[in-house]
Amino acid sequence: METAILPKTPQEKLNTLLLYFYNRQTYAGEFFDQRDLTGNDGNWKELEYLSNREALFYLNTLITKGLIQRIPEWEFKITFDGLNYALQLTEEGLNSTNCFVAMSFDEDDKPIFEDGIVPALTATGFRPFIVNKEHLEPEQTINDGIIAGIKKSKFIIADFTKQKDGVYFEAGYALGRGLKVIYTCRRDWFSQCHFDINHFPHLIYETPAQLRYGLINKIEAWIK
Structure with a gap:
């Protein structure tokens, strides 16, 4: 069985969350529902967060950094700066295997x-x-x-x-x-x-x- 490469540092966890949405959007500006991430049965488990509150912490950090924008009240989208940063992460191999x-x-x-x-x-x-x-x-x-x-x-x-x-x-x-x-x-x-x-x-x-x-x-x- 292939060994998973899990994020360890806070920065890696933040990058992983941004790239998770970046790789799932079908067009720039697509809306995502926060509840799909932080709900009790949300994707936070898939991303190896310890709890949905930890996932929410990193989601809010992305908002604070201007990499995603919240759209009242549950939706959000990746900003222009977020798209550029995600592209940089992809090109520079920071989350590469x-x-x-x-x-x-x-x-x-x-x-x-x-x-x-x-x-x-x-x-x-x-x-x-x-x-x-x-x-x-x-x-x-x-x-x-x-x-x-x-x-x-x-x-x-x-x-x-x-x-x-x-x-x-x-x-x-x-x-x-x-x-x-x-x-x-x-x-x-x-x-x-x-x-x-x-x-x-x-x-x-x-x-x-x-x-x-x-x-x-x-x-x-x-x-x-």
Whole structure:
């Protein structure tokens, strides 16, 4: 069974509520009924709020911030500012279940991805996002695809086995955007890591199984 990615912080809970309505509206300015959210049998349970009063608290906070507007007496709609903020959340990956993967994709490195990274992400409820020529739109360059992919991801796994220049670029760009970066490297390559990153905590492994286990623990503790 897939693990749900639940909001934990107050800001995540606020974002989740706004995106819930944003993804359900069929046109800008559509009205919603508060009772569908905060009633005893409302959707607050689906959104993992502890009570309908907690859901009402976050609904009122969205109103205070000008992201939704109440229409007397039970209805409300997303404002223009709310639409723009929801779009920003969607584009920047703040509520995404994508993890951008930066690594060597040489043929002999496939077990790192297929037996280490992918099962770790699946076990924690995330999806791997990789960029290669097959994933690009006709008008996109590789760099366009990388930047767009990082923007749509919640965090990044950067594996420095083989010391690929692209991994340094992708990890640095993600870090500059404020994304969390999980640094990994196979033990026989770690001594060759550049001094700019070798002081960062790395998940050092010898086998894909060790990588999988370490990533699951790291993601559960640091990302979710």
